[in-house]
Amino acid sequence: MDRERFARQIVLSGVGETGQQRLQEGRVAVVGLGALGSLQAELLTRAGVGHLVLVDRDVVERSNLQRQHLFTEDDVGVPKVHAAARHLKAIWPDVHLERHAVDLSPDNVDILSGVQVILDGTDNWPTRWLLNDFAVREGIPLVYGAALQHEGLAMPVLPEKGPCLACVFPEPREGEVDTCDRVGVLNTVTTLVATLQVQMALHLLLAWDLTPRLHRVDLRDLEVRALRVRRRQDCPVCVHRRFSALAGTYHSRSVYLCGRDTFQIRPPRPRRLDLVRLEKALSAHGNVERREGVLRFREKDVELLVFPDGRALIRAPGITENRARALYQRWVGE
DSSP states (O other), X not given: OOTTTTHHHHTSTTTHHHHHHHHHTOEEEEEOOSHXXXXXXXXXXXXXXXXXXXXXXXXXXXXXXXXXXXXXXXGTTSBHHHHHHHHHHHHOTTOEEEEEOSOOOTTTGGGGTTOSEEEEOOSOXXXXXXXXXXXXXXXXXXXXXXXXXXXXXXXXXXXXXXXXXXXXXXXXXXXXXXXXXXXXXXXXXXXXXHHHHHHHHHHHHTTOOOOOEEEEEETTTTEEEEEEOOOOTTOTTTTTOOOTTTTTTXXXXXXXXXXXXXXXXXXXXXXXXXXXXXXXXXXXXXXXXXXXXXXEEEETTEEEEEOTXXXXXXXXXXXXXXXXXXXXXXXXXX
Protein backbone atom coordinates (compact mmCIF):
# COMPACT_ATOMS: atom_id res chain seq x y z
CA MET A 1 0.00 0.00 0.00
CA ASP A 2 1.26 3.47 -0.89
CA ARG A 3 0.65 5.21 2.45
CA GLU A 4 1.97 8.55 1.25
CA ARG A 5 -0.37 8.67 -1.75
CA PHE A 6 -3.47 7.83 0.28
CA ALA A 7 -2.46 9.52 3.55
CA ARG A 8 -5.46 11.90 3.65
CA GLN A 9 -7.87 8.98 3.39
CA ILE A 10 -6.06 6.65 5.77
CA VAL A 11 -6.38 9.19 8.60
CA LEU A 12 -10.14 9.39 8.10
CA SER A 13 -12.31 7.80 10.74
CA GLY A 14 -13.92 4.72 9.22
CA VAL A 15 -11.17 4.21 6.63
CA GLY A 16 -7.74 3.66 8.15
CA GLU A 17 -5.25 1.21 6.68
CA THR A 18 -7.82 -1.58 6.78
CA GLY A 19 -10.32 0.41 4.75
CA GLN A 20 -7.69 1.57 2.28
CA GLN A 21 -6.67 -2.03 1.76
CA ARG A 22 -10.33 -2.90 1.08
CA LEU A 23 -10.41 -0.22 -1.59
CA GLN A 24 -7.20 -1.47 -3.17
CA GLU A 25 -8.68 -4.96 -3.34
CA GLY A 26 -11.97 -3.61 -4.71
CA ARG A 27 -13.34 -4.43 -8.16
CA VAL A 28 -15.73 -1.90 -9.73
CA ALA A 29 -17.25 -1.75 -13.21
CA VAL A 30 -17.84 1.64 -14.85
CA VAL A 31 -20.27 1.24 -17.75
CA GLY A 32 -20.20 4.28 -20.01
CA LEU A 33 -17.28 6.71 -19.95
CA GLY A 34 -19.11 9.90 -20.76
CA ALA A 35 -19.87 12.81 -18.45
CA LEU A 36 -20.69 10.54 -15.51
CA GLY A 37 -18.43 7.57 -16.12
CA SER A 38 -15.24 9.46 -16.94
CA LEU A 39 -15.37 11.26 -13.59
CA GLN A 40 -16.41 8.07 -11.79
CA ALA A 41 -13.33 6.30 -13.14
CA GLU A 42 -11.06 9.19 -12.16
CA LEU A 43 -12.40 9.51 -8.61
CA LEU A 44 -12.25 5.75 -8.02
CA THR A 45 -8.66 5.67 -9.25
CA ARG A 46 -7.63 8.61 -7.09
CA ALA A 47 -9.32 6.94 -4.10
CA GLY A 48 -7.20 3.82 -4.64
CA VAL A 49 -9.78 1.35 -5.94
CA GLY A 50 -7.42 -1.23 -7.37
CA HIS A 51 -9.37 -2.88 -10.21
CA LEU A 52 -11.67 -1.14 -12.69
CA VAL A 53 -13.63 -2.70 -15.55
CA LEU A 54 -14.14 0.03 -18.17
CA VAL A 55 -16.91 -0.39 -20.76
CA ASP A 56 -17.82 2.08 -23.51
CA ARG A 57 -18.87 1.78 -27.14
CA ASP A 58 -17.89 5.24 -28.40
CA VAL A 59 -14.96 7.48 -29.31
CA VAL A 60 -14.09 10.88 -27.87
CA GLU A 61 -15.66 13.84 -29.70
CA ARG A 62 -14.94 17.54 -29.30
CA SER A 63 -18.48 18.13 -27.99
CA ASN A 64 -17.64 15.78 -25.10
CA LEU A 65 -14.89 18.01 -23.72
CA GLN A 66 -17.31 20.48 -22.11
CA ARG A 67 -18.28 17.95 -19.42
CA GLN A 68 -16.34 14.68 -19.77
CA HIS A 69 -13.42 14.47 -17.39
CA LEU A 70 -10.15 12.76 -18.32
CA PHE A 71 -10.32 13.65 -22.02
CA THR A 72 -8.43 16.37 -23.92
CA GLU A 73 -8.20 17.58 -27.52
CA ASP A 74 -5.51 14.96 -28.15
CA ASP A 75 -8.04 12.18 -27.43
CA VAL A 76 -10.58 13.20 -30.09
CA GLY A 77 -11.26 10.21 -32.33
CA VAL A 78 -9.83 7.68 -29.85
CA PRO A 79 -12.09 5.02 -28.25
CA LYS A 80 -13.01 6.28 -24.80
CA VAL A 81 -11.85 3.15 -23.00
CA HIS A 82 -8.33 3.55 -24.40
CA ALA A 83 -8.13 7.29 -23.80
CA ALA A 84 -9.48 6.89 -20.26
CA ALA A 85 -7.08 4.05 -19.48
CA ARG A 86 -4.09 6.11 -20.58
CA HIS A 87 -5.04 9.01 -18.31
CA LEU A 88 -5.92 6.76 -15.36
CA LYS A 89 -2.56 5.01 -15.57
CA ALA A 90 -0.88 8.43 -15.53
CA ILE A 91 -2.79 9.25 -12.34
CA TRP A 92 -1.98 5.94 -10.58
CA PRO A 93 0.25 3.43 -12.39
CA ASP A 94 -0.75 0.59 -10.04
CA VAL A 95 -4.44 0.60 -10.95
CA HIS A 96 -5.48 -2.55 -12.84
CA LEU A 97 -7.74 -1.79 -15.81
CA GLU A 98 -9.87 -4.06 -17.97
CA ARG A 99 -10.82 -2.28 -21.20
CA HIS A 100 -13.88 -3.26 -23.23
CA ALA A 101 -14.60 -1.08 -26.27
CA VAL A 102 -17.95 -2.78 -26.85
CA ASP A 103 -21.65 -2.06 -26.91
CA LEU A 104 -22.90 -3.81 -23.77
CA SER A 105 -25.54 -6.36 -24.72
CA PRO A 106 -27.06 -9.63 -23.49
CA ASP A 107 -24.33 -11.37 -25.52
CA ASN A 108 -21.42 -9.86 -23.59
CA VAL A 109 -22.83 -8.56 -20.27
CA ASP A 110 -20.96 -11.32 -18.42
CA ILE A 111 -17.80 -9.18 -18.71
CA LEU A 112 -19.19 -7.55 -15.55
CA SER A 113 -19.12 -10.80 -13.59
CA GLY A 114 -17.01 -10.80 -10.45
CA VAL A 115 -17.16 -7.09 -9.66
CA GLN A 116 -18.38 -5.80 -6.30
CA VAL A 117 -20.20 -2.72 -7.61
CA ILE A 118 -21.47 -1.57 -11.02
CA LEU A 119 -21.58 2.17 -11.72
CA ASP A 120 -24.07 3.38 -14.33
CA GLY A 121 -22.48 5.98 -16.58
CA THR A 122 -24.78 5.31 -19.52
CA ASP A 123 -27.08 7.63 -21.43
CA ASN A 124 -29.84 5.27 -22.55
CA TRP A 125 -32.52 3.18 -20.90
CA PRO A 126 -32.04 -0.10 -22.82
CA THR A 127 -28.57 -0.41 -21.32
CA ARG A 128 -29.83 0.64 -17.87
CA TRP A 129 -32.53 -2.05 -17.96
CA LEU A 130 -29.83 -4.54 -18.93
CA LEU A 131 -27.63 -3.44 -16.02
CA ASN A 132 -30.60 -3.63 -13.65
CA ASP A 133 -31.49 -7.16 -14.76
CA PHE A 134 -27.88 -8.32 -14.48
CA ALA A 135 -27.34 -6.71 -11.08
CA VAL A 136 -30.50 -8.26 -9.63
CA ARG A 137 -29.82 -11.68 -11.12
CA GLU A 138 -26.20 -11.75 -9.93
CA GLY A 139 -26.78 -9.99 -6.59
CA ILE A 140 -24.31 -7.19 -7.43
CA PRO A 141 -25.04 -3.63 -6.22
CA LEU A 142 -25.70 -1.13 -9.02
CA VAL A 143 -25.47 2.65 -8.63
CA TYR A 144 -27.80 4.42 -11.06
CA GLY A 145 -27.15 7.98 -12.22
CA ALA A 146 -28.56 10.39 -14.80
CA ALA A 147 -28.21 14.09 -15.58
CA LEU A 148 -30.05 16.46 -17.90
CA GLN A 149 -30.20 20.25 -18.13
CA HIS A 150 -29.91 21.50 -14.52
CA GLU A 151 -31.09 18.29 -12.81
CA GLY A 152 -29.69 14.90 -11.90
CA LEU A 153 -30.58 11.66 -10.13
CA ALA A 154 -28.56 9.03 -8.26
CA MET A 155 -29.73 5.87 -6.51
CA PRO A 156 -28.17 2.64 -5.27
CA VAL A 157 -29.81 -0.64 -6.25
CA LEU A 158 -29.08 -3.12 -3.47
CA PRO A 159 -30.38 -6.57 -4.49
CA GLU A 160 -32.53 -8.23 -1.82
CA LYS A 161 -32.29 -5.07 0.37
CA GLY A 162 -34.20 -2.46 -1.55
CA PRO A 163 -35.96 -1.49 -4.78
CA CYS A 164 -34.49 -1.93 -8.23
CA LEU A 165 -34.86 0.51 -11.11
CA ALA A 166 -38.03 -1.22 -12.31
CA CYS A 167 -39.62 -0.52 -8.92
CA VAL A 168 -39.04 3.22 -9.22
CA PHE A 169 -39.12 4.11 -12.92
CA PRO A 170 -41.73 3.23 -15.52
CA GLU A 171 -40.46 1.64 -18.68
CA PRO A 172 -39.98 4.57 -21.12
CA ARG A 173 -41.43 4.42 -24.60
CA GLU A 174 -39.29 5.21 -27.60
CA GLY A 175 -39.02 8.96 -28.15
CA GLU A 176 -40.34 9.89 -24.68
CA VAL A 177 -36.96 10.42 -23.00
CA ASP A 178 -34.97 13.57 -23.62
CA THR A 179 -31.20 13.42 -23.95
CA CYS A 180 -28.49 16.00 -23.37
CA ASP A 181 -28.00 16.12 -27.15
CA ARG A 182 -31.50 17.55 -27.45
CA VAL A 183 -31.82 19.78 -24.40
CA GLY A 184 -28.29 20.20 -23.02
CA VAL A 185 -26.69 19.67 -19.61
CA LEU A 186 -24.51 21.63 -17.20
CA ASN A 187 -21.12 20.13 -16.40
CA THR A 188 -21.69 20.98 -12.73
CA VAL A 189 -24.74 18.68 -12.68
CA THR A 190 -22.89 15.72 -14.20
CA THR A 191 -19.97 16.29 -11.83
CA LEU A 192 -22.20 16.32 -8.76
CA VAL A 193 -24.19 13.25 -9.81
CA ALA A 194 -21.02 11.28 -10.58
CA THR A 195 -19.56 12.29 -7.21
CA LEU A 196 -22.69 11.06 -5.41
CA GLN A 197 -22.47 7.76 -7.30
CA VAL A 198 -18.82 7.25 -6.40
CA GLN A 199 -19.52 8.03 -2.75
CA MET A 200 -22.23 5.37 -2.75
CA ALA A 201 -19.74 2.91 -4.26
CA LEU A 202 -17.18 3.79 -1.57
CA HIS A 203 -19.83 3.20 1.09
CA LEU A 204 -20.33 -0.30 -0.31
CA LEU A 205 -16.62 -1.09 -0.64
CA LEU A 206 -15.91 0.14 2.89
CA ALA A 207 -18.95 -1.71 4.30
CA TRP A 208 -20.55 1.52 5.54
CA ASP A 209 -24.33 1.63 5.93
CA LEU A 210 -26.13 2.73 2.77
CA THR A 211 -29.87 3.39 2.69
CA PRO A 212 -31.60 2.99 -0.70
CA ARG A 213 -32.81 6.50 -1.54
CA LEU A 214 -33.28 8.42 -4.75
CA HIS A 215 -31.15 11.56 -4.59
CA ARG A 216 -32.41 14.43 -6.74
CA VAL A 217 -30.12 17.32 -7.62
CA ASP A 218 -31.54 20.61 -8.91
CA LEU A 219 -28.82 23.19 -9.50
CA ARG A 220 -31.22 25.81 -10.84
CA ASP A 221 -32.65 26.03 -7.30
CA LEU A 222 -29.45 24.76 -5.60
CA GLU A 223 -31.26 21.82 -3.99
CA VAL A 224 -30.27 18.25 -3.19
CA ARG A 225 -33.09 16.06 -1.88
CA ALA A 226 -33.11 12.43 -0.73
CA LEU A 227 -36.42 10.75 -1.56
CA ARG A 228 -37.67 7.53 0.01
CA VAL A 229 -38.18 4.67 -2.42
CA ARG A 230 -39.83 1.32 -1.82
CA ARG A 231 -39.74 -2.09 -3.41
CA ARG A 232 -42.80 -2.82 -5.53
CA GLN A 233 -44.48 -6.03 -4.49
CA ASP A 234 -45.39 -6.69 -8.12
CA CYS A 235 -41.99 -5.73 -9.59
CA PRO A 236 -41.33 -7.96 -12.61
CA VAL A 237 -37.56 -7.89 -12.04
CA CYS A 238 -36.59 -8.03 -8.36
CA VAL A 239 -39.76 -9.76 -7.13
CA HIS A 240 -40.86 -12.02 -10.00
CA ARG A 241 -37.33 -12.26 -11.47
CA ARG A 242 -38.37 -11.86 -15.09
CA PHE A 243 -35.27 -10.57 -16.85
CA SER A 244 -36.63 -9.25 -20.15
CA ALA A 245 -33.57 -7.08 -20.86
CA LEU A 246 -31.21 -10.02 -20.45
CA ALA A 247 -33.41 -11.91 -22.90
CA GLY A 248 -32.81 -9.18 -25.48
CA THR A 249 -36.21 -7.45 -25.37
CA TYR A 250 -34.81 -3.91 -25.45
CA HIS A 251 -31.66 -4.50 -27.46
CA SER A 252 -31.44 -3.60 -31.12
CA ARG A 253 -28.79 -4.29 -33.74
CA SER A 254 -29.33 -0.75 -35.07
CA VAL A 255 -29.32 2.23 -32.71
CA TYR A 256 -29.70 5.89 -33.62
CA LEU A 257 -27.42 8.14 -31.55
CA CYS A 258 -29.62 11.15 -30.94
CA GLY A 259 -28.47 14.54 -32.15
CA ARG A 260 -25.47 13.20 -34.04
CA ASP A 261 -26.82 12.00 -37.42
CA THR A 262 -25.27 8.66 -36.49
CA PHE A 263 -26.41 5.05 -36.45
CA GLN A 264 -24.60 2.27 -34.65
CA ILE A 265 -24.80 -1.01 -36.58
CA ARG A 266 -23.87 -4.30 -34.94
CA PRO A 267 -23.43 -7.54 -36.88
CA PRO A 268 -26.02 -10.24 -36.17
CA ARG A 269 -23.33 -12.55 -34.83
CA PRO A 270 -20.12 -11.81 -32.94
CA ARG A 271 -17.16 -11.37 -35.28
CA ARG A 272 -13.57 -10.14 -35.22
CA LEU A 273 -12.53 -7.79 -37.98
CA ASP A 274 -9.01 -7.52 -39.32
CA LEU A 275 -8.77 -3.73 -39.34
CA VAL A 276 -5.40 -3.77 -41.12
CA ARG A 277 -6.90 -5.72 -44.00
CA LEU A 278 -10.01 -3.54 -44.06
CA GLU A 279 -7.85 -0.41 -44.10
CA LYS A 280 -6.08 -1.63 -47.23
CA ALA A 281 -9.38 -2.48 -48.92
CA LEU A 282 -10.94 0.91 -48.20
CA SER A 283 -7.89 3.05 -48.95
CA ALA A 284 -8.73 3.14 -52.67
CA HIS A 285 -12.22 4.54 -52.00
CA GLY A 286 -11.68 7.37 -49.50
CA ASN A 287 -9.67 8.73 -46.62
CA VAL A 288 -8.74 6.01 -44.09
CA GLU A 289 -7.11 6.36 -40.68
CA ARG A 290 -6.53 3.66 -38.07
CA ARG A 291 -5.91 4.76 -34.48
CA GLU A 292 -5.97 2.83 -31.18
CA GLY A 293 -8.40 0.11 -32.11
CA VAL A 294 -10.75 2.03 -34.41
CA LEU A 295 -10.75 2.54 -38.18
CA ARG A 296 -12.08 5.87 -39.49
CA PHE A 297 -13.19 5.96 -43.14
CA ARG A 298 -14.47 9.07 -44.94
CA GLU A 299 -16.07 9.12 -48.38
CA LYS A 300 -17.85 12.32 -49.47
CA ASP A 301 -20.38 13.15 -46.73
CA VAL A 302 -20.19 9.71 -45.10
CA GLU A 303 -17.98 8.74 -42.15
CA LEU A 304 -17.59 5.24 -40.71
CA LEU A 305 -15.94 4.37 -37.42
CA VAL A 306 -15.33 0.62 -37.43
CA PHE A 307 -14.38 -1.38 -34.32
CA PRO A 308 -12.65 -4.77 -34.10
CA ASP A 309 -15.86 -6.44 -32.84
CA GLY A 310 -17.62 -5.63 -36.12
CA ARG A 311 -19.57 -2.64 -34.86
CA ALA A 312 -19.64 0.55 -36.88
CA LEU A 313 -20.78 4.09 -36.17
CA ILE A 314 -22.05 5.50 -39.46
CA ARG A 315 -22.52 9.25 -39.83
CA ALA A 316 -24.13 11.20 -42.65
CA PRO A 317 -26.51 14.15 -42.84
CA GLY A 318 -30.10 13.00 -42.38
CA ILE A 319 -29.06 9.35 -42.24
CA THR A 320 -31.77 6.68 -41.98
CA GLU A 321 -31.53 3.16 -40.65
CA ASN A 322 -31.88 1.64 -44.13
CA ARG A 323 -29.09 3.82 -45.51
CA ALA A 324 -26.86 3.02 -42.52
CA ARG A 325 -27.38 -0.70 -43.06
CA ALA A 326 -26.66 -0.34 -46.78
CA LEU A 327 -23.46 1.59 -46.09
CA TYR A 328 -22.38 -1.03 -43.56
CA GLN A 329 -22.88 -3.82 -46.09
CA ARG A 330 -21.09 -1.86 -48.81
CA TRP A 331 -17.99 -0.88 -46.84
CA VAL A 332 -17.71 -3.46 -44.05
CA GLY A 333 -19.53 -6.50 -45.40
CA GLU A 334 -22.44 -8.70 -44.40
